[in-house]
Amino acid sequence: MKLLLQRVKNGAVHIAGQPVASIDAGLVVLVGFGKNDTEEMPSSAVWDALLQKMIGLRIFSDKQGKMNLSLKDTGNSLLLVPQFTLYADCRRGRRPSFTSACPPAIASKLFDSFVEHCKAELPDLVQCGVFGADMDVSLTNWGPVTMMLSSEDFI
Template sequence: MMSILQRVREARVEIDGQTVGRIGSGLLALVCAERADTEAEADKLLAKLLKLRIFSDEAGKMNRSLQDTAGGLLIVSQFTLAADCSGGNRPSFTRAAAPADGERLYDYLVERARALHPDVATGRFAADMQVQLINDGPVTIPLHIAPVLRA
């Protein structure tokens, strides 16, 4: 799975003019499941989202995690993270999971996040969403959890 993390002061997702997900200070995670991904990759990604030390401590150093700060987590599906632009000017999305698999893994990630963290909001899988945020820092971090090769 892959993700772009943005440390935010606030973020929200709108669909058809209605806010469907909103957080205050925390992380906006744009996420994409790739073809070989399973729940194992979703679990690893979630562990990173919750434990990555990118929030400032009392000394101003990035030393605190989302769990430490009890910040919000806004999870938004974004299959375009799997774009391959190497073959020309029109991106290919063949690395992205098939829609049914992508939705299943997105739903699994959200369910696990809600079980482990008190403040989780979401967008809606495959919807036309407008995402608004105030990036804090700015701090933007790409994450890629490669699938485990299975024999």
């Protein structure tokens, strides 16, 4: 699993010109699953470690302007966007390969589970895009602050 975190002043998802989700200050997180991620992953220690790291990272400024507060500390929102292209392999040729991405049937279930786990941790603060949809994602990256979390780093 890969999570690309972006601290934002705002973020939104539209599908066919219609608003689907939006947040003010918080995190927009692109969520991708790899071919080694299985339906058992939500009950794993790695899953929980990634989730807790994401909501606990101290990347929001305190009153002194120091990055010292987490998403949980601030009460800011979370916008989750499914993103299989996080597993693109661009090493050969000019067309990316997506053979490292999780099959859609499994990835969809994993994304839904991740959304539910996030909602349990941050009630009323979680919005999400739609798995498999052609989405327009907009955001104002604040800082900019962008960080990658990967399950490979938590095994």
